[in-house]
Amino acid sequence: MSHSASLRLSLLLMRISIFTVMLMWALDKFINPSHSAKVFEKFYFMAGLESSIMAIIASIELVILAGFILGIYKRLCYAVVLILQTVSTLSSYQQYLSPFDGSHLLFFAAWPMLAGCLMLYLLREDDRLLSLNK
Template sequence: MTTATDLTKKLALSLLALRVGIFIVMFVWALDKFVNPGHTAAVFENFYGIGDLSAPLAAVLGGLQIALCVAFVLGLWKTITYGLIFVLHGVSTLSSMPQYVDAFNNLLFFAAWPMWAACFALFYLRSYDRYTLGAAKQS
């Protein structure tokens, strides 16, 4: 029989796994802004309608995203960091609507939806996410 304590531990471990998995994706996207700023500029132009994004601005955005990702993976300021990750990934997911219409030529875009659902679940259940540096200060 599973006790409430066992369930709480399993939930906390599951939320940690979600947080680490989401971090990996978001962190690699942040690194891409440094490694390939041309790709970042193309994404901003094609998906957000923002043209002429410079390499220095891409680096600034990447630095901000890395800072957010580190705070997120450490579980700091959960309402803010988990919420920002959810919103940022949501904007990215929703801005890709034309790719979903041409589904079979853009299958990889569909991976964004379960990740966005994971971001929501983590945000919604953040008070149960115990394996964090911010665990003592629940938000």
């Protein structure tokens, strides 16, 4: 496999894996809005978000994620995904300070995902495999 083919395949697999994780987070806002509201309260200091607000946030996320997985509007969609992951990663700083308490070790998985989001943003022009915007 050529270098460019390997790069395109790697970028596609990274895009699919990041999409999968973020899709689950978006769906959680529809399926379990009370859980999402607790997450927003604890990590983003936004208390009292109702299920209708969660549904609106999730709907916006799904539109962005659709563009992301389809590889369209890359500058915008890849940037928003990167920003969302950056905020999510940095807002969990307390969990990094006590990694062996409870399930805090799981939060460290956010860092390679953040690196993957940054990589996709920086290499967005090379991410052409199964992309509608070639």
